[in-house]
Amino acid sequence: MKKTTYIEGITEALDEEMERDEKVFLIGEDIGIYGGVFKATKGLLDKYGAERVIDSPISEVYIAGGSVGAAMVGLKPVAEIQFADFITPSMDQIIQQMAKMRYRTGGQWTCPMTIRVCCGGDIGGGLYHSQINEQWFFSQPGLVVVMPATPYDAKGLLKSAIRGDDPVIYFEHKRLYRWIKENLPEEDFTVPIGKAALRKEGSDVTLVSYGLMYHRSMEAALALEKEGISAEVIDMRTILPWDREMIFESVKKTSKAVLVQESSKTGGVMAEISASITEEVFDFLDAPVARVCGLDVPAIPFAPPMEHLFLPNAEKISKAVKNIIEY
Amino acid sequence: MPINKKKTVDSKANQISLPKKTMLGLFDNLLKTRLLDERFRKLYRQGRFAGTYFSAVGQEATTVGPTYGLRDEDIIAPSHREIGANVTKGVPLDKIIAQVYARESSPDKGKSHPCHYGWKAKGVITPSSTLAGQTVVGTGCAMGFKIMKKDNVVLAFFGEGSTSRGGWHEALNYAGIHNLPIVYICQNNLWAESVPSTLQAGIEDFSDRAKAYGFPGITIDGNNVFTVHKTASEAISKARKGEGPTLIECKTYRWYGHSEIDPADYRTQEELEEWKRKDPLQIAEKILMDLKILTTTKREALVEQINQEIDEAIESVEKDAYAAPEEAYIDVYSEQFPVKRVDW
Ligand SMILES: Cc1ncc(C[n+]2csc(CCOP(=O)(O)OP(=O)(O)O)c2C)c(N)n1
Numbered sequence: 001m002k003k004t005t006y007i008e009g010i011t012e013a014l015d016e017e018m019e020r021d022e023k024v025f026l027i028g029e030d031i032g033i034y035g036g037v038f039k040a041t042k043g044l045l046d047k048y049g050a051e052r053v054i055d056s057p058i059s060e061v062y063i064a065g066g067s068v069g070a071a072m073v074g075l076k077p078v079a080e081i082q083f084a085d086f087i088t089p090s091m092d093q094i095i096q097q098m099a100k101m102r103y104r105t106g107g108q109w110t111c112p113m114t115i116r117v118c119c120g121g122d123i124g125g126g127l128y129h130s131q132i133n134e135q136w137f138f139s140q141p142g143l144v145v146v147m148p149a150t151p152y153d154a155k156g157l158l159k160s161a162i163r164g165d166d167p168v169i170y171f172e173h174k175r176l177y178r179w180i181k182e183n184l185p186e187e188d189f190t191v192p193i194g195k196a197a198l199r200k201e202g203s204d205v206t207l208v209s210y211g212l213m214y215h216r217s218m219e220a221a222l223a224l225e226k227e228g229i230s231a232e233v234i235d236m237r238t239i240l241p242w243d244r245e246m247i248f249e250s251v252k253k254t255s256k257a258v259l260v261q262e263s264s265k266t267g268g269v270m271a272e273i274s275a276s277i278t279e280e281v282f283d284f285l286d287a288p289v290a291r292v293c294g295l296d297v298p299a300i301p302f303a304p305p306m307e308h309l310f311l312p313n314a315e316k317i318s319k320a321v322k323n324i325i326e327y
Numbered sequence: 328m329p330i331n332k333k334k335t336v337d338s339k340a341n342q343i344s345l346p347k348k349t350m351l352g353l354f355d356n357l358l359k360t361r362l363l364d365e366r367f368r369k370l371y372r373q374g375r376f377a378g379t380y381f382s383a384v385g386q387e388a389t390t391v392g393p394t395y396g397l398r399d400e401d402i403i404a405p406s407h408r409e410i411g412a413n414v415t416k417g418v419p420l421d422k423i424i425a426q427v428y429a430r431e432s433s434p435d436k437g438k439s440h441p442c443h444y445g446w447k448a449k450g451v452i453t454p455s456s457t458l459a460g461q462t463v464v465g466t467g468c469a470m471g472f473k474i475m476k477k478d479n480v481v482l483a484f485f486g487e488g489s490t491s492r493g494g495w496h497e498a499l500n501y502a503g504i505h506n507l508p509i510v511y512i513c514q515n516n517l518w519a520e521s522v523p524s525t526l527q528a529g530i531e532d533f534s535d536r537a538k539a540y541g542f543p544g545i546t547i548d549g550n551n552v553f554t555v556h557k558t559a560s561e562a563i564s565k566a567r568k569g570e571g572p573t574l575i576e577c578k579t580y581r582w583y584g585h586s587e588i589d590p591a592d593y594r595t596q597e598e599l600e601e602w603k604r605k606d607p608l609q610i611a612e613k614i615l616m617d618l619k620i621l622t623t624t625k626r627e628a629l630v631e632q633i634n635q636e637i638d639e640a641i642e643s644v645e646k647d648a649y650a651a652p653e654e655a656y657i658d659v660y661s662e663q664f665p666v667k668r669v670d671w
Binding site: 056103 | 433443445447453455463474493501657663
């Protein structure tokens with residue numbers, strides 16, 4: 001067992017997968033000589049050389065689309081998008097090539113590849129260095145979308161993404177990079193894609209979230225516990241395809257759901273989860289499904305008081321829980 | 328503003344020395360492409376398949392020429408007017424026809440789009456419709472070949488209009504930095520749907536774009552299949568040896584509308600007639616006859632033989648069924664993630 005941060009988990013996963021399979025290579029801006037702006041790829045250029053750790057030009061279209069091509073001829077690309085805010089130029093390639101390659105070619109051509117996306121707020125990053133934008137990818141069947149919340153999952157999900165046969169958008173939250181440490185096993189392990197984690201059992205309400213918001217939800221759950229409210233906490237881990245079974249089973253048990261998401265509310269992931277809960281387990285509900293989400297404004301504003309207003313936190317989540325408990 | 332400035336490209340046809348077998352092979356594929364393409368237009372008018380059809384008649388030499396002689400493992404990254412590349416790469420006629428007919432027997436099982444031909448066994452990527460999309464993906468394939476130290480090459484095809492896209496430039500920029508094994512073929516047919524090439528870029532020769540990326544750009548007569556083949560082959564062997572990419576602009580013309588629903592009334596009859604006089608098929612035929620490699624009798628026999636192959640392939644494809652509608656649920660992901668089916 002070794003105390004490991006979230007970002008160390010990512011570096012270890014990359015290193016171990018590159019060691020394990022020579023088809024794995026990395027491409028992205030500043031990932032080589034500099035080791036990545038967050039140092040996720042530190043040391044890998046020296047170890048694996050410039051053919052497998054490629055410092056790309058500032059070309060988000062190419063980083064995504066070039067990786068698609070390389071995957072089609074048999075490599076296992078792991079691309080990095082330096083900030084989720086700058087993934088917009090890649091959208092054409094992600095949506096029209098990566099997500100649809102298997103489908104549009106009748107299964108002849110596939111692109112097993114991973115795009116690591118450094119994302120998230122609560123870091124004072126301002127309007128253009130705080131976004132996630134996971135909802136755009138969530139609404140595109142053909143993509144797998146994951147977002148780990150813990151060092152264990154950061155490492156295990158990245159390994160599964162790299163070893164799998166499908167194209168994966170891997171969101172890594174900047175706020176989590178060095179915040180939490182966890183003892184990780186020395187031996188090889190993976191975390192299955194498509195399976196959520198039941199982090200805390202409870203009987204009064206189900207809290208569903210992912211990424212940083214899982215931690216905010218857990219903080220709320222622990223505070224509520226002291227007030228006699230028992231919250232069950234689910235960390236989705238995989239956003240697409242999401243673990244319907246675990247969420248539905250939990251809601252059947254607690255009869256109440258509060259869904260927490262960092263990105264803006266409208267058209268977000270939790271809108272879909274909420275609609276699905278009402279479609280599939282409506283009879284079990286004792287109160288309307290509640291959502292605690294980022295504000296419906298263009299992105300997270302820079303000034304600290306505005307960022308604070310934008311983001312859900314334990315207090316806002318607890319309040320939403322109490323509201324539906326009193327319903 | 329001068330539209331379609333006339334620039335006569337000297338074909339130097341008779342000076343091109345190619346083996347007799349190559350010349351006949353090129354002609355054979357050119358003829359096959361033409362006959363199949365004209366047949367598709369007829370079938371479309373007869374309502375024998377749905378959607379529309381994108382004819383490449385008039386510009387076949389730009390796809391047949393570069394593709395001829397490639398290996399199966401070499402990759403074609405096409406757009407929507409590359410019927411000739413598919414024929415020449417050896418994609419069977421019934422696969423090509425099934426694609427247009429959207430049958431289950433089509434390589435894409437009927438999912439994509441008419442004229443978006445592709446077959447992995449021959450290295451042709453079934454394209455998306457997003458113009459220049461495959462230029463990026465094809466460049467990625469070339470990057471893959473380089474990383475794996477394989478001496479395969481990629482041929483990326485696109486119209487001059489597609490070269491205005493940002494992704495196209497990102498791809499060529501990357502290929503230039505890393506000397507990738509790829510040859511870019513620009514089919515400049517003077518029109519991008521209804522927009523003339525003069526409104527597409529401030530340069531006359533689209534091959535000039537290569538300068539910015541540090542590799543050669545060449546403009547050639549795209550209606551002489553022998554010139555196109557020779558120029559492309561040289562670029563291909565260079566790429567195969569690790570000496571980097573080339574951008575080849577082929578000046579050509581499409582005879583019919585952008586697709587069959589387009590009357591093409593944005594251009595003049597004179598312009599069309601002028602280009603019809605430079606018919607790539609007739610140019611090739613004349614050269615071969617002058618060289619006494621081809622006779623009228625031999626040509627007629629070839630036409631008859633190809634038409635018979637086409638007839639047989641159409642007959643067989645028309646008997647093929649569409650895939651069951653539930654095929655829509657397949658190939659979204661690997662088998663690990665089955666798609667939830669709707670209970671209508
Ligand atoms: C990104 C994108 N924009 C617009 C279109 C619609 N469209 C299809 S073909 C075409 C013209 C293409 O011109 P060019 O690249 O010169 O090829 P050509 O059709 O002349 O062979 C347009 C505008 C598209 N398919 N993709």
